[in-house]
Amino acid sequence: MTRMNPLLERNEQFARTYTPAALGPPAAQLIAVTCLDHRVDPAIVLGLRLGDAPVIRNAGGRVTPAVIDDIAYLAFLAGQLFGDQLEDGRLFEVAVIHHTQCGTSLLADPGFRHQAAEATGLNEAALEAAAVADPHITVKADVERLLTSPLLAPTVSVSGHVYDIATGRVTTEIDARYPGA
Numbered sequence: 001m002t003r004m005n006p007l008l009e010r011n012e013q014f015a016r017t018y019t020p021a022a023l024g025p026p027a028a029q030l031i032a033v034t035c036l037d038h039r040v041d042p043a044i045v046l047g048l049r050l051g052d053a054p055v056i057r058n059a060g061g062r063v064t065p066a067v068i069d070d071i072a073y074l075a076f077l078a079g080q081l082f083g084d085q086l087e088d089g090r091l092f093e094v095a096v097i098h099h100t101q102c103g104t105s106l107l108a109d110p111g112f113r114h115q116a117a118e119a120t121g122l123n124e125a126a127l128e129a130a131a132v133a134d135p136h137i138t139v140k141a142d143v144e145r146l147l148t149s150p151l152l153a154p155t156v157s158v159s160g161h162v163y164d165i166a167t168g169r170v171t172t173e174i175d176a177r178y179p180g181a
């Protein structure tokens with residue numbers, strides 16, 4: 001038995017009318033970085049379809065070293081595979097999307113954070129750095145972190161957005177910018 005069973009039934013429905021997406025550049029010319037929260041699925045919130053955009057998700061949608069590594073690799077891969085199909089050699093935009101009511105916001109409380117560190121063995125300072133207490137502030141910090149990373153390809157731009165759980169609306173905090181611009 002597995003809890004996947006009802007989902008596998010949904011997959012069966014899906015597969016019946018499925019057409020594979022061709023290997024090509026992401027149709028939306030975008031990579032989304034979002035929280036793993038099950039209330040903020042970008043396929044639903046942004047109407048992403050198969051082949052539209054790679055999505056990188058972690059707790060908070062934070063720009064961690066692992067996220068930067070993934071973006072660096074995707075930029076290399078896209079350049080290798082599709083570099084000749086792109087206008088001006090511009091690869092894609094990375095949209096960093098943080099959200100209200102994030103579960104990581106509880107980590108802003110020192111007591112809760114300490115308890116979390118004790119119980120999980122995770123590093124307390126790292127937990128503090130991961131907290132999204134105010135998505136408007138953290139999204140700006142993370143766009144800046146990505147834009148100033150030496151690993152970010154000059155052909156990749158970065159933008160910042162906030163998703164409001166209460167209204168379902170995504171608003172742009174920072175328009176797309178290239179590193180050094």
Ligand SMILES: [Zn+2]
Pocket residue numbers: 035036037059060061099101102103104
């Ligand atoms: Zn979250």
